Amino acid sequence: MSSSAGSFPPDNPQSSPESRYAGQLRAFPWLLVAPTVILLIALTIFPLIYSLYMSLHNFTLGGAKTWIGLDNYRDLLSDRSFWRKTWFTLQITIFAVAIELVLGLLCALVLNKRLRGLGLLRMIVYIPMMLSPLVVAYFWRIMLDGSFGVFTWFAQELGFGKPQWTVDLTLAKASIVATDVWQWTPFVTLLMLAGLQAVHEAAELDKGTRWMTFRSITLPYLMTPILIAVLFRTIDTFKLFEAVYIITQGGPGDLTGTLSLMAYNVGFEQSRIGMGAAISWFVVVVINVLATLLIMLMARSRRESVMMAEVGDDE
Known part of the structure; x- marks a missing residue:
């Protein structure tokens, strides 16, 4: 009897209802995120990998794919038109982001004050960034029209004649930058305004002049929002397409062509x-x-802010 009783296997704790229920609970979060992960792979990761695969082939629509390795990249790096468009894209990015930072900070400083009708004013300021870039591009194209555009009429009223907004290279650059600045300065304003809310109490305790308070307290506290704004706006502006395609179509000639427009035209x-x-x-x-460099600067700025806060607490 004893040998018979000893032959029974011990109970498996993993097979108990409680353990199975615990395992289901552990798996439940993964089931919740699974649709998002699948969607991310289908809409982001797979297209990226496939586009990399296509870049290593000589492939035209309706034709066969031929493996050519890095030949497309070699041809690209030896193309003067490609480098001209790269330089133009960098120019647009630098000018647009710099102007958006300055205007965004100024708007945030104004909107941070206690003004009558502040809620309505903020809503009006934020409207441009809620619009589609394509809609904004068409809106600016109409305003820059050489026959009935409001900017053309305004320039004529001031005695400047009829500007060739999309023919003159300088005016074409300015038109593209102005379109981007008009739409995305509100985004920078929103980030700066969020940062200013945290600065408000510390700035009120400071007894220096407004400029000294801004330089010694406000600006250091705003470094993280500034770098976040630079990061997002640099990424977005460097791949600018809609404004160039709708307003100038890369002209005059192809002198205002960006890399995104070049990829569209070639592809x-x-x-x-x-x-x-x-x-x-x-x-x-x-x-x-660029994003890696900006994130490194952001981390460094964050560490310096923490050190400044610790020094302030010690004092």
């Missing part, structure tokens, strides 16, 4: 899918390099 207008994918991957690499 869809010329049906050179492989080369278009190579241009897109160059944009991805540059954006990632």
Whole structure:
């Protein structure tokens, strides 16, 4: 009997209802995020990998794919038009982001004050960034029209004649920058305003002049929002497409062509899918390099802010 009783296997704790229920609870969060992960892979990761695969082939619409390795990238790096468009894209990015930072900070300083009708004013200021970039581009194209555009009429009333907004290179650049600045300065304003809310109490305790308070307290506290604004706006502006495509179409000639417009023209207008994918991957690499540098600056600024706060607490 004893040997018979001893032959029964011990109870498996993993098979108990409680343990199975605990395992289901542990798996439940993964089930919740699974649809998002699948969607991310389907809409982001897979297209990225496939575009990289296409960039390594000589492929045109309706034609066969031929493996050419890095030839598309070599041809791209030896193309003077590509470097001209890269330089123009950098110019637009630098000018637009710099102006948006200055105007965004000024708007945030105004909106941070106790003004009558402040809620309505903030709503009006934020409207442009809620619009589609395509709608904004068409809106500015109408205003810059050489025959009935409001800016053309205004320039004529001031005695400047009829400006050729999309023919003159300087005016074409200014038009693209102005379009981006008008739409996205509110985004920078929103970030700065959020930062100013945290600065308000510390600034009130300071007894210096307004400029000294701004330089010694407000600006250091705003470094993180500033770098966040630079990060997002640099990424977005470097891949600018709608304003250029709608307003100037890359003209005069192709002097206002950006890398995104070049990728579109090469990939869809010329049906050179492989080369278009190579241009897109160059944009991805540059954006990632810039983003990494800005994130490193952001981390450094964060550490300095923590050190300043610790010094202030010690005092």
